[in-house]
Amino acid sequence: MNEYRDIEDFVKGRLEEGVSSSPPRLAEIERAAAAESFALVAEHRSRRRCTVAMLLAASIAIVFSFAVLHIDSSPKPENTVACVIDLLRTADGAETLSETSTESESEETTVAEMLLAWQDAPYESAIADL
């Protein structure tokens, strides 16, 4: 592997030997660069303006959507659907629902007890009732 490196270094050294370090036709290159520079700078500025405008638009969109979401999330009593949803969401609503279900459960318990009581009634009493 050393020899490969040796050959590469040697060839590089020899190829660059005697090559002028002053670039050929530098003045022509500079002229071309000066002519092109205006277009390049204008292109860069326009690209930068575009990027800034896009960032600004994105920021406004984010702030706006955040504000709209915030407003939408507040309760609206005049809206029936919103009221119902609100009722279901709030703790009061949950209590109402639980109360309703408790009442219905107690009603069911009473009926069951009555049925049981009826089934367990002494035969004599039933006859007497007749």
Added chain:
Amino acid sequence: MEEDSELLFAYSRRGDVESLSVLVRRHAVWMQAFLRGLLPTAEDAEDAFQETWVRVVKSAGKYRGGKVKPYLAVVARSAVIDRLRQMGRLVSLDVEDGEGASAAERLPDESPSPGERFESKATAEDVREAVRALPEGPRQVLLMRIEGELSFKEIASELGVPLGTALTWMRTATLKLKEMLGDRNERIPRYRRFREGAA
């Protein structure tokens, strides 16, 4: 000292022509050596040098950072290809010889033994001749590697060949140059005589 990428950005973003001039001067030597290795005459290399920088100037707005030297080598190579095409001397990289073997397969059998040092008395002109005598593929890989400092992956991608082919071409170039330029038997006695004289 400013980085190459800073100089290129200074030109493309602020129109600083002086920064570009610094960049041109900084890369003048290796780029001329690179172009002289790929083109038949010094005049062709000079024209290609100018053409390379004009292309760099025109495409500077598309530069998005990264190593400048390999970027310049790629631009220089494209200028060379166009020039050779104009001259009708563009050779396909996968061209085969009369016996059906591609350049990559025409490898010398000799392999260097580990630790062996390469010695040569070849002059700069001998080396340029030897490099120009290399097959197209190995020559381009060698120059892109040692002058443009591209990675083998970048070279393979640039030449449109598999990575293995790029590596094989580099080996071919190195071994052929060793064969053409090496004269160890002459050099070592001279070196020994110098040591003995100093003692």
